[in-house]
Amino acid sequence: MANLPSHASPSFGAQSPATSHNVDELSLTLNPTSTPALHSRLDDIRDDAASDRGDMTPAVPASLLSPSFTPPATPGGTINTAQLLQQAQLAGVRTDTTHTKRPKLLSCLPDVECIVRARIPTTTGAEMFLHLYHNDLDNKEHLAIVFGNTIRSRSLDKVRPGETEMDRMIRGAYMGKLRPGRVSSWTDDEKNGESSNAEVGGAVSGSQTPLQSNLNEAPLVRIHSECYTGETAWSARCDCGEQLDEAARLMSLPMETLNEVASQQSMPVPSNAAGGVIVYLRQEGRGIGLGEKLKAYNLQDLGSDTVEANLLLRHPADARSYGLATAILVDLGLGADSNPHGIRLLTNNPDKIQAVEGPNREVVVKERVPMVPLAWRSGGKMGIKSSEVEGYLQTKISKMGHLLQ
Numbered sequence: 001m002a003n004l005p006s007h008a009s010p011s012f013g014a015q016s017p018a019t020s021h022n023v024d025e026l027s028l029t030l031n032p033t034s035t036p037a038l039h040s041r042l043d044d045i046r047d048d049a050a051s052d053r054g055d056m057t058p059a060v061p062a063s064l065l066s067p068s069f070t071p072p073a074t075p076g077g078t079i080n081t082a083q084l085l086q087q088a089q090l091a092g093v094r095t096d097t098t099h100t101k102r103p104k105l106l107s108c109l110p111d112v113e114c115i116v117r118a119r120i121p122t123t124t125g126a127e128m129f130l131h132l133y134h135n136d137l138d139n140k141e142h143l144a145i146v147f148g149n150t151i152r153s154r155s156l157d158k159v160r161p162g163e164t165e166m167d168r169m170i171r172g173a174y175m176g177k178l179r180p181g182r183v184s185s186w187t188d189d190e191k192n193g194e195s196s197n198a199e200v201g202g203a204v205s206g207s208q209t210p211l212q213s214n215l216n217e218a219p220l221v222r223i224h225s226e227c228y229t230g231e232t233a234w235s236a237r238c239d240c241g242e243q244l245d246e247a248a249r250l251m252s253l254p255m256e257t258l259n260e261v262a263s264q265q266s267m268p269v270p271s272n273a274a275g276g277v278i279v280y281l282r283q284e285g286r287g288i289g290l291g292e293k294l295k296a297y298n299l300q301d302l303g304s305d306t307v308e309a310n311l312l313l314r315h316p317a318d319a320r321s322y323g324l325a326t327a328i329l330v331d332l333g334l335g336a337d338s339n340p341h342g343i344r345l346l347t348n349n350p351d352k353i354q355a356v357e358g359p360n361r362e363v364v365v366k367e368r369v370p371m372v373p374l375a376w377r378s379g380g381k382m383g384i385k386s387s388e389v390e391g392y393l394q395t396k397i398s399k400m401g402h403l404l405q
């Protein structure tokens with residue numbers, strides 16, 4: 001992991017041994033078996049506390065100075081659980097000693113850049129465009145799953161110095177559709193070249209007409225955090241897989257089907273006329289990583305609920321953060337600067353609304369669209385059936401303020 005940026009693993013930021021400040025009270029909260037690495041990290045914290053420069057710490061960007069931390073690796077990576085536990089402890093120390101600085105957490109959004117986009121035909125017949133993002137907070141590949149043809153990434157469409165038309169098409173910065181022999185990223189010959197170079201570097205003017213007529217309604221947005229167990233390994237401990245499927249279904253249904261579904265369900269079904277985005281954040285296990293999540297599952301089998309298990313492992317109940325999602329939505333043209341309609345957020349978690357809107361309301365949530373579990377909606381005929389998921393949903397309601405109607 002030697003190529004990680006210095007902030008990716010906050011326990012091991014390079015430090016000068018010369019730092020010594022008189023904040024000895026910190027040591028009262030320390031684990032007496034601290035390792036040298038821990039000491040070097042504590043120098044960092046002392047330095048923060050004494051110099052009052054908090055979020056200016058070179059090794060840790062401002063947006064990481066929070067009780068939340070992002071694990072250094074996603075599944076398949078090598079996570080040292082002892083280090084993670086230390087990080088959690090240190091996150092606690094940091095929170096206690098710098099609590100007056102916490103509001104600065106979200107003082108600005110991270111920088112994000114869409115590196116590549118590709119069309120993905122799906123098993124349901126709908127098409128989506130998968131956007132892969134890099135950012136200046138962590139080294140993970142966060143994703144945006146975009147439904148509809150009107151939502152485009154500014155950073156992707158921006159012209160890069162020295163690139164050829166082929167380069168642009170390979171990284172997905174093209175209008176219309178790709179086909180064998182196509183030579184221009186800007187002009188889709190099949191459509192008689194309706195777009196032009198006027199689009200360079202800014203909002204894509206070639207698609208303005210359909211965009212504006214479709215934006216009579218705010219786009220549907222779902223912020224989804226990676227859940228390997230629930231999405232890939234068939235887990236019935238949580239409903240993440242079902243929620244991801246349902247969000248994609250709502251965003252990809254043709255309008256006529258939507259109306260039909262709405263009449264069948266005798267409940268409002270949100271229209272997807274303005275397109276939809278699922279921002280897929282790589283923060284497994286509410287941000288604690290897969291290894292720690294599996295330990296939490298064992299604690300749950302020993303009698304803890306999902307919140308207690310995280311706390312027993314010295315992690316925050318919820319270590320996720322959403323600044324990256326806000327930044328990605330702004331890049332996709334759904335921010336307040338370019339989208340007067342706001343967004344409709346698919347969530348049961350009211351805290352998520354404020355988190356997604358960002359520090360200066362860079363994104364405006366016009367409406368919250370609830371995600372009622374399929375099993376509840378269908379009277380138990382469909383959806384996940386397990387005692388574990390019932391307990392999980394119950395804890396979300398009683399301890400995490402979720403609204404499940």
Ligand SMILES: [Zn+2]
Nearest residue numbers: 227230238240
């Ligand atoms: Zn899950």
